[in-house]
Amino acid sequence: xxxxxxxxxxxxxxxxxxxxxxxxxxxxxxxxxxxxxxxxxxxxxxxxxxxxxxxxxxxxxxxxxxxxxxxxxxxxxxxxxxxxxxxxxxxxxxxxxxxxxxxxxxxxxxxxxxxxxxxxxxxxxxxxxxxxxxxxxxxxxxxxxxxxxxxxxxxxxxxxxxxxxxxxxxxxxxxxxxxxxxxxxxxxxxxxxxxxxxxxxxxxxxxxxxxxxxxxxxxxxxxxxxxxxxxxxxxxxxxxxxxxxxxxxxxxxxxxxxxxxxxxxxx
Numbered sequence: 001x002x003x004x005x006x007x008x009x010x011x012x013x014x015x016x017x018x019x020x021x022x023x024x025x026x027x028x029x030x031x032x033x034x035x036x037x038x039x040x041x042x043x044x045x046x047x048x049x050x051x052x053x054x055x056x057x058x059x060x061x062x063x064x065x066x067x068x069x070x071x072x073x074x075x076x077x078x079x080x081x082x083x084x085x086x087x088x089x090x091x092x093x094x095x096x097x098x099x100x101x102x103x104x105x106x107x108x109x110x111x112x113x114x115x116x117x118x119x120x121x122x123x124x125x126x127x128x129x130x131x132x133x134x135x136x137x138x139x140x141x142x143x144x145x146x147x148x149x150x151x152x153x154x155x156x157x158x159x160x161x162x163x164x165x166x167x168x169x170x171x172x173x174x175x176x177x178x179x180x181x182x183x184x185x186x187x188x189x190x191x192x193x194x195x196x197x198x199x200x201x202x203x204x205x206x207x208x209x210x211x212x213x214x215x216x217x218x219x220x221x222x223x224x225x226x227x228x229x230x231x232x233x234x235x236x237x238x239x240x241x242x243x244x245x246x247x248x249x250x251x252x253x254x255x256x257x258x259x260x261x262x263x264x265x266x267x
Contacts, residue, residue, distance in 0.1 A: 027066065029212040030058045035163040045171045047222060048179035052091075052099070053167050055219050057159045059210035060088055064152050066210070071145045078136060085132045087203055092125040094186050094193055095162075097246040102182060103166070105243035106173040113169055116161065124158040180229045181240060185247070190254040 033054045040046055063084055070076055100119060107113055118124045131151040138144040170179060187194050194200045208216050237256055241247045247255055 027062065029062045029210070030065075031212045031215060033057070033163050033167075035160065035167065040167060040171060043171050045174070045176040045179055047225060048176050048183060049167055049170050051219060051222055052183065053163055053170075055211055055215050056091060056207060057163065058212075058215065059207050060084070060091075060155065061152075061159065063206070063210040064148070064155060068145070068148045068152060071141060071148055074141055076141060076144060081132070081136060083206065085129075085136070087206060088128070088132075090193065090203070092122075092128075096122050096125065098182060098185055098244055099166070099170075101245065102240060102243050103169055103173060107169070110173070113172075115169075116165060118158075118161060119165060124161065127154050128158055177229060177232050178236065178240065180226060181232055181237065183226065185255065188255065191247070191250065 036050075036054065063080075067076070067080055067084065070080075100115065104115060104120065107115065128151065131147060131154055135144055135147045135151060138147055174182070185191055185193065187200055189195050189197075194203060208219070211219065234252065234256075237252055241250075241252065241255055
């Protein structure tokens, strides 16, 4: 079910982006990631993290730049920034409640690596939210433009920090299958992140519309690949769940991502 909805959303988004291809190709879209070493990109787990730490990061950067350009031409649309904020807040919530928490649990047991305080305590997200709210509240176009440019700098600093720290640690401390499992929590309709088909489709359309065509093609392949993962042992699902307080209120059957995965009887 999760995979089918994801592919449906991706197909719709790709069609939408293809329709707007002419205008899309004229934008100077950021591509790739300076922190992604060749060793990372060659790692078997790279495909399980690239969407959350390269493709969607670039989408946030690119869409914000489009909003800034519109503001420079006195064409600011508050609804576009509100949509950007809504998707960023969902992304940040998933990071804070699932990804960072699960990684921190592994780091505490290994006692080898540490996360920066800005990532651990969420202050980076708070700074970005504060600046976004100032942009939304501002009624003077010149002041709003200045605030938007400050926001772009703060956002880039935050995303760069995550890319420099998180990608390498996720590859180091989680198996490829565990990373796919974590990824599935975001779109699992039984959880409360992206819990409806319509919201998933809208977010995916926005995503494909704000990354370059080459990354969009890779993202579509990634969605298909996500649906071809082998079953993961129930005990491994439980280990992930035990490390993530936000998931403890759900049954183990609810958090499992694949309809072919073996279910267990609730205790």
